[in-house]
Amino acid sequence: xxxxxxxxxxxxxxxxxxxxxxxxxxxxxxxxxxxxxxxxxxxxxxxxxxxxxxxxxxxxxxxxxxxxxxxxxxxxxxxxxxxxxxxxxxxxxxxxxxxxxxxxxxxxxxxxxxxxxxxxxxxxxxxxxxxxxxxx
Amino acid sequence: xxxxxxxxxxxxxxxxxxxxxxxxxxxxxxxxxxxxxxxxxxxxxxxxxxxxxxxxxxxxxxxxxxxxxxxxxxxxxxxxxxxxxxxxxxxxxxxxxxxxxxxxxxxxxxxxxxxxxxxxxxxxxxxxxxxxxxxx
Amino acid sequence: xxxxxxxxxxxxxxxxxxxxxxxxxxxxxxxxxxxxxxxxxxxxxxxxxxxxxxxxxxxxxxxxxxxxxxxxxxxxxxxxxxxxxxxxxxxxxxxxxxxxxxxxxxxxxxxxxxxxxxxxxxxxxxxxxxxxxxxx
Amino acid sequence: xxxxxxxxxxxxxxxxxxxxxxxxxxxxxxxxxxxxxxxxxxxxxxxxxxxxxxxxxxxxxxxxxxxxxxxxxxxxxxxxxxxxxxxxxxxxxxxxxxxxxxxxxxxxxxxxxxxxxxxxxxxxxxxxxxxxxxxx
Numbered sequence: 002x003x004x005x006x007x008x009x010x011x012x013x014x015x016x017x018x019x020x021x022x023x024x025x026x027x028x029x030x031x032x033x034x035x036x037x038x039x040x041x042x043x044x045x046x047x048x049x050x051x052x053x054x055x056x057x058x059x060x061x062x063x064x065x066x067x068x069x070x071x072x073x074x075x076x077x078x079x080x081x082x083x084x085x086x087x088x089x090x091x092x093x094x095x096x097x098x099x100x101x102x103x104x105x106x107x108x109x110x111x112x113x114x115x116x117x118x119x120x121x122x123x124x125x126x127x128x129x130x131x132x133x134x135x136x137x
Numbered sequence: 138x139x140x141x142x143x144x145x146x147x148x149x150x151x152x153x154x155x156x157x158x159x160x161x162x163x164x165x166x167x168x169x170x171x172x173x174x175x176x177x178x179x180x181x182x183x184x185x186x187x188x189x190x191x192x193x194x195x196x197x198x199x200x201x202x203x204x205x206x207x208x209x210x211x212x213x214x215x216x217x218x219x220x221x222x223x224x225x226x227x228x229x230x231x232x233x234x235x236x237x238x239x240x241x242x243x244x245x246x247x248x249x250x251x252x253x254x255x256x257x258x259x260x261x262x263x264x265x266x267x268x269x270x271x272x273x
Numbered sequence: 274x275x276x277x278x279x280x281x282x283x284x285x286x287x288x289x290x291x292x293x294x295x296x297x298x299x300x301x302x303x304x305x306x307x308x309x310x311x312x313x314x315x316x317x318x319x320x321x322x323x324x325x326x327x328x329x330x331x332x333x334x335x336x337x338x339x340x341x342x343x344x345x346x347x348x349x350x351x352x353x354x355x356x357x358x359x360x361x362x363x364x365x366x367x368x369x370x371x372x373x374x375x376x377x378x379x380x381x382x383x384x385x386x387x388x389x390x391x392x393x394x395x396x397x398x399x400x401x402x403x404x405x406x407x408x409x
Numbered sequence: 410x411x412x413x414x415x416x417x418x419x420x421x422x423x424x425x426x427x428x429x430x431x432x433x434x435x436x437x438x439x440x441x442x443x444x445x446x447x448x449x450x451x452x453x454x455x456x457x458x459x460x461x462x463x464x465x466x467x468x469x470x471x472x473x474x475x476x477x478x479x480x481x482x483x484x485x486x487x488x489x490x491x492x493x494x495x496x497x498x499x500x501x502x503x504x505x506x507x508x509x510x511x512x513x514x515x516x517x518x519x520x521x522x523x524x525x526x527x528x529x530x531x532x533x534x535x536x537x538x539x540x541x542x543x544x545x
Binding site for chain 2: 282284285286301304305308317318319343344
């Protein structure tokens with residue numbers, strides 16, 4: 002299992018008139034979490050794209066447990082708990098400053114070749130590195 | 138079952154560098170669909186709020202089936218298929234201009250009293266109207 | 274002078290915790306206004322792009338006169354008052370439901386060739402049509 | 410003159426189909442810059458709001474000089490160069506990773522009392538601290 006944590010500040014633009022983070026913005030937080038995780042692992046989406054591999058989302062599930070408020074410093078915990086094949090499920094948990102789990106969910110991405118315009122297997126260099134990290 | 142349809146144009150701001158609608162923007166489309174449905178039924182969220190009833194999201198599921206592109210005119214089909222109690226599940230389907238289903242999902246809202254700060258039953262005037270429409 | 278009007282509903286996602294439309298969202302409203310104007314004139318940005326012409330923004334000015342609120346039906350009035358050369362200034366005025374001017378501004382776009390990667394003159398078919406409309 | 414710098418990573422959600430940061434997103438970057446500046450000075454917007462002081466935007470000017478791209482790490486430089494009275498002008502400059510100025514602009518906020526529902530003078534504790542910093 003690989004776990005990565007990123008901090009996110011809640012800004013004005015993230016809130017709605019209920020005074021909390023707009024429900025539609027969590028997908029953005031999830032993306033920030035997984036982008037930073039992938040960077041931590043030594044990769045970037047950008048590198049994937051240079052290999053003509055895109056990672057479109059196939060599905061998304063979000064559970065809204067508690068609200069997040071303006072100026073909160075949230076912790077985005079991003080979790081990979083299996084080696085991806087064509088599909089790449091990534092779990093996310095979001096915690097507030099007092100450590101409460103306020104949001105949890107899962108996005109399933111798919112490796113997709115921009116050359117063949119079809120789903121494709123996760124690149125070997127990527128799964129090899131994940132396997133290495135899983136075994137550590 | 139109550140079905141409502143709204144048209145949405147895809148603007149520049151909805152796309153990302155993959156050239157398609159950003160995965161995180163569908164939650165916004167879902168909200169537009171259900172806001173317009175509730176308006177069609179003769180209600181508005183605003184009226185709910187004047188009754189001190191909020192409708193925060195409890196969960197969200199989205200299936201990304203096909204991409205939506207810049208300038209597409211999408212049809213958001215919003216579906217209520219049960220009478221809400223405290224939870225209010227709403228299904229959404231999105232179709233492109235050639236009639237393909239490109240996205241489907243479900244949000245579960247909850248009726249929430251701003252007075253007691255607790256979940257509350259759907260207001261009677263609302264469920265009565267839904268029952269009337271279901272029986273037509 | 275060419276004037277075009279589009280209606281926009283204010284949704285939850287457009288508001289912030291002050292309960293009004295977030296100041297950063299007006300640029301999006303301006304874009305919706307000019308996209309619909311260009312469509313009304315019989316063109317689309319998409320057609321421009323097929324000609325390898327992009328229209329990036331060069332500058333933006335916005336005056337915030339009054340707030341816009343959730344559920345408001347706003348009128349976006351988009352105005353072209355000169356024939357564009359390389360730069361393409363577009364004025365926008367936004368009115369609320371009681372006809373008050375709540376926001377005004379101007380974006381200056383530039384015609385830009387994706388082939389030469391340089392600024393370019395407005396395409397003749399486009400300025401010809403504008404001249405025709407100005408003379409009507 | 411008070412200068413504050415904040416780093417911002419460009420994520421997928423910030424880009425549009427031109428592959429660059431969407432022109433409408435810079436207002437959000439400006440807000441992040443000034444929020445972090447105000448925090449650095451030892452204040453938060455939140456504290457202002459607890460004093461029933463809001464800071465709505467009155468005007469915004471943005472110059473788009475160069476594009477910002479996905480995955481760029483931008484430097485937001487926020488500048489206060491005068492002691493605010495009722496109006497509070499804040500300048501912003503954005504630099505890319507190679508130190509090029511890619512965007513510059515100015516927002517004018519106004520101190521506004523939520524109690525009287527009218528413009529109000531900048532709170533003395535705030536201007537005093539700014540004067541102290543200007544004199545250092």
